Amino acid sequence: MLLRHHVFVCTNARAEGGRPSCGARRSEAVLEALTNEILRRGLGADVAITHSGCLGPCWDGPNVVVYPDGVFYTGVNPDDAAAIADHLAGGEPVARLLRTR
Numbered sequence: 001m002l003l004r005h006h007v008f009v010c011t012n013a014r015a016e017g018g019r020p021s022c023g024a025r026r027s028e029a030v031l032e033a034l035t036n037e038i039l040r041r042g043l044g045a046d047v048a049i050t051h052s053g054c055l056g057p058c059w060d061g062p063n064v065v066v067y068p069d070g071v072f073y074t075g076v077n078p079d080d081a082a083a084i085a086d087h088l089a090g091g092e093p094v095a096r097l098l099r100t101r
C-alpha cells in the first residue's frame with residue numbers, strides 16, 4: 001500500500017501550570033475530526049493519521065505535521081478538519097494554519 005500522506009497530530013498532554021500542551025487544547029478532538037473527514041471522503045487508503053508526542057512549538061498548538069509535504073500546521077481546531085482534508089485530497093496547504101516562525 002502506498003500512502004499519499006502521513007499526518008501526525010500531537011496529542012501530548014501535560015498538567016496545567018507549566019508549559020502548555022496540545023493535549024490540553026483538545027488535540028484529540030482534532031485527530032478525531034480529521035480522521036472522520038478523511039474516512040467520509042473515502043481517502044482512508046491514501047492518508048494515515050496518527051498520534052504523536054511533542055512536536056516542539058507547544059505554545060502554538062494544537063500542532064499537526066503532514067508528510068511528505070513537510071507542512072507544519074499550528075493552532076489547529078476540529079473545525080479546520082475540512083480545510084486540511086482539502087489539502088490532503090490534492091489541494092494546496094491551508095495558508096492560515098501554516099507555522100510561520
Ligand code: FES
Binds near residue numbers: 058
Ligand atoms: S505538546 Fe504539542 S507540540 Fe509540544
